[in-house]
Amino acid sequence: MTSKAQAPRNVIFNGDCIDVMQAFDSGTVDFILTDPPYVTRYRDRQGRKVANDDNGRWLRxxxxxxxxxxxxxxxxxxxxxxxxxxxxxxAWKAAGFRVVGHLVFRKRYASSARFLRYEHEQAYLLAKGNPARPARPIPDVLDFPYSGNRLHPTQKPVEALTPLIEAFTQPGELVLDPFSGSGSTLAAAQQLGRDWTGIELDNGHYHTASKRLAARQHHRAAA
Structure with missing residues (x-):
């Protein structure tokens, strides 16, 4: 009798996240923190794009x-x-998630300006089932330091992600990012002593994230 594969730990996959996650056991991930394409055909000042940002077929x-x-x-x-x-x-509700909170990340700069100066990012807190309330809930407004977007056109700062991982996981638990980009979520999880799994469709970003996590692990081991 063969045992089913558990969700892998401390590895990044280069592939379609839907296909990759289908190989994971149900209920084996402790926390998901992800920055999927916004379906806005985004292009930064250097002309860089985000894979699958031109359609929403993957969302559900x-x-x-x-x-x-x-x-x-x-x-x-x-x-x-x-x-x-x-x-x-x-897509969230069709999947079975309950919306239980909203987060705003305040920037000290404008990422763009049209009818307004856009100086924040936003995320929803989603729950599966009826989770216990955190002993010390974090604020729903958090700072968002400028990452420079050197590694990815929409690179998230590790400093903005660590409070979320710290609030909703314990050391040794598994954090999944199915749209891992340059690996900011994974770096934040690694920094806090959590296990992590990333999935990235773009081959270039996959290699960037892999090198980034390996370098951080080497630095931690040498410290």
Missing amino acids: PAFREMHRVLKDGGFAVSFYGWNKVDLFME
């Missing part, structure tokens, strides 16, 4: 798999594009 199946692999009573935090919130909300 990806979040359905995330809900399946997350443990019962677990949390997920998903960034989203404010002007596509209807698509994201439909």
Whole structure:
């Protein structure tokens, strides 16, 4: 009798997150923190794009798999594009998530300016089942230091992600990022002594994240 594969730990996969997550056991991930494409055809000042940002076909199946692999009573935090919130909300609810909180990340700079100066990012806190309330809930407004976007066109700062991982996981638990980009979520988890698993479709970003995590691990081991 063969045992089923558990969710892998401390590894990054280069592939489609829907396909990769299908190989994970149900309920084997403790926390999900992810920054998926915003479905806005984003292009930064250097002309860099984000894979699959031109369509929303992946939204429902990806979040359905995330809900399946997350443990019962677990949390997920998903960034989203404010002007596509209807698509994201439909996908989250169709997957079975409950919306239990909203997070705003305040910037000291404007990422762009049109009708307003856009000086924040946003994410929803999603729950599977009925999780216990944290002993010390964190604020729903957090600082968002400038990452420089050197490694990825929408690179998230590790400093903005560590409070979330610290609040919703314990050391040794597994943090999953199915849209891991340059690996900021994984770096934050590693820094806090959590296990991590990343999935990245873009081969270039996959290699960037792999090198980044290996370098951080080497630095920690040498310290």
